[in-house]
Amino acid sequence: MSERTHGRETPASNLRPRSRAHRRELEVQRDNLSSYSQRPEREGIDQIDNPAMLVGGGVLALWGIKHWRSMFGLLAAGVGSGLVYQGLKQNQLLDGHNLKQKLLNTGASQSTQVRATITIDKPVEEVYAKWKDLSNLSRCMRHVESVRRIDDKHWHWKARAPKTNITVEWDSEIIEEQENEMIVWRSVKGSEIHNEGMIEFKSRPNAEGTEIHAHIVYYPPAGKVGKTIANFLHGISDQIVKEDLRRFKRLLETGEVPTIEGQTSGRRESSRPALPPRQSSERPRPSL
């Protein structure tokens, strides 16, 4: 779940589909969103990604120290320590702060990935334009309370976890936009909750509307805010995002979101029998 790619960042210019084949390649990459955005801020989400050397080296070194009288033991202890050192170096653990942070986070955080898709019976230009103004989204995203524009690329989000009163806030920046094709964003440094995501827009053949594909990843930090965020994330699911997209579609296609909230009913608390109840022995007989 929480594996992230390492090494080279993908330059933004690589994100523009240059051809049909390239678009397909991008779709494959989509399954690993982190390759689109830079790695989120180090603190909070970094883990020990490559424990093999550390563990292997540690075991070897301990065995070696235990058998220090033999030539093999000394050799093993030496090689083991070397491996441990390499492992620490590779995981950037040679300074104490990093070591503590990494140990805290290792295994403590799981990214939450959600995907959803829907088709909207409107031209792609219209769908894209509506989505691009993110402030429209708070009307259809049930857990998002507000989205405020900071500038062209930056937005401030305020969300409430489903079924709770926990609110979280973050700023997001748009890191890649292809008009009528895709929008990629991620949260900025220092956000309460790290997330990155991508919305793709695809025209269906024969002017049959627009497909939207949403893919969002949330990275929970560990530590003191962990519980709040964990609760928040607990409420986020594919279904929640699917319902958000559905409301967006309905707003675009019909101008409203169909509802039965507030309609009349014969629930016992809001109604009463219109007639005296029948005696059970009586057989109902219409007056015909």
Added chain:
Amino acid sequence: MRAVCWMGKHDVQVREVPDPKILNSRDCIIKVKLSAICGSDLHLYDGYIPTMQEGDIIGHEVIGEVVEIGNEVDNLTVGDRVVIPFPIACGSCHYCKHEQHALCDNSNPNAHMAEAAYGYSPAGIFGYSHMLGGYAGGQAEYMRVPFADVGPMKVPDGVTDEQALFLSDIFPTGYQAALNCNIKSGDTVAVWGCGPVGLFAMKSAKLLGAERVIAIDHVPERLEKARRDADAEPLHFEKTSVLSELKEMTGGRGPDAVIEAVGMEAHGFNAADHFYDKAKQTLRLETDRPNALRQAIQACGKGGTVSIPGVYGGIIDKMPMGAAFGKGLTFKMGQTHVQRFMNKLMGHIEDGDIDPSFIISHRVPLVEAPAAYEMFKHKRNNCIKVVLHP
């Protein structure tokens, strides 16, 4: 206002409930002039449709007068007499644009529930379970109508309430069932079930050029009505062998199309499969009893069409798939795209080709709905169709 509320299995009550309000700008409120009890309401009554809640207002065959209009509705005025189609349709989604209103993408607020059961969600329906929208129905004094600029149809002055009422459901449903048979002139169509939908299907089949219509049922009065009002040849399924009789009547070829207007609560054709299904349904191992459907598939001639207006809600088993495959049958089914047919059928009523009120057997006040449900369920007093007036 007073409304018929579903309070549990075999328990509908007339209750005093709050009046309906406009909730969205494309809503309107109508004062109900007449509503009817539908055969599919019996599935609710018998507790076979999931996701009903105690207190749900039921009823989906309604004609009324507009009394309040939302801001966005510009084609109706207060005082208009309108008949309301039972499937709620937005008019602007992919399916509505293709006149598949019963498959509207947008009108079911609980689409996720239907998606869990069916993969995808059909349209919302008035008073027919939360899985299909949870909308309050029209067996009441007033009703809220969403997307009022799309569904309700104004009734011309020359047409009475009773004549127009059945454009809300059973007349278009019977018509669509016949249309799905792909009738060519000279065809023979066999119809299982002489209830209101079966009768409208028979009349529509004749309207569409069928040479002969054969009606199958076990209620003598209903068979007689089919013979008299729909010009059908009756077959009593308990007194004869339907399959061999149909072969005999068609020179060994069998019917060109069959219509199954019975649905999920069929009575048995032979004790064995009826009790098998009844037991499984009681134990909830099977939700629907498809006896009539099995027999219709068996009886259909080679290359024929099986048209299913009868309602199914869940899972059936023991389907004669080999017969369907071996004979190369076509299946057509589903809820009715009422909005697609209303204009055309209103034309038939105005021209005097058909007077849908022939179907009505009982007219009772709304407060007597519980007794009327009971009577309709047991087909007492020759009950075929009950109309409720508030």
